[in-house]
Amino acid sequence: MIYVYAISSKLHNYIYVGMTQNIDERIKRHNDGRERTTRFYKPFELIYSEACTTRVEARVREKYWKSGIGKEKLRKIRASFN
Numbered sequence: 001m002i003y004v005y006a007i008s009s010k011l012h013n014y015i016y017v018g019m020t021q022n023i024d025e026r027i028k029r030h031n032d033g034r035e036r037t038t039r040f041y042k043p044f045e046l047i048y049s050e051a052c053t054t055r056v057e058a059r060v061r062e063k064y065w066k067s068g069i070g071k072e073k074l075r076k077i078r079a080s081f082n
Helices: 023-031 055-066 068-079
Strands: 001-010 015-020 044-052
Touching: 001 023, 001 055, 001 068, 015 023, 015 044, 015 055, 015 068, 023 044, 044 055, 044 068, 055 068
Parallel strands: none
Antiparallel strands: 001 015, 001 044
């Protein structure tokens, strides 16, 4: 199972979208500052995840969530957390 996920910085206006096989470990890596891309925006909270059966399917979904329309939906999801 491959997971597509979105995390939101608790301190900055930043949303990161990625994919992984182990979502808990991946978010821990982001929050520990072990990922160069997100290091300066930590800490994070998970705002969205979905399970995909293949890596190809996950990549298609990841590209969608990184698009303008996808990011806009993620902003609405993030706003519902507050």
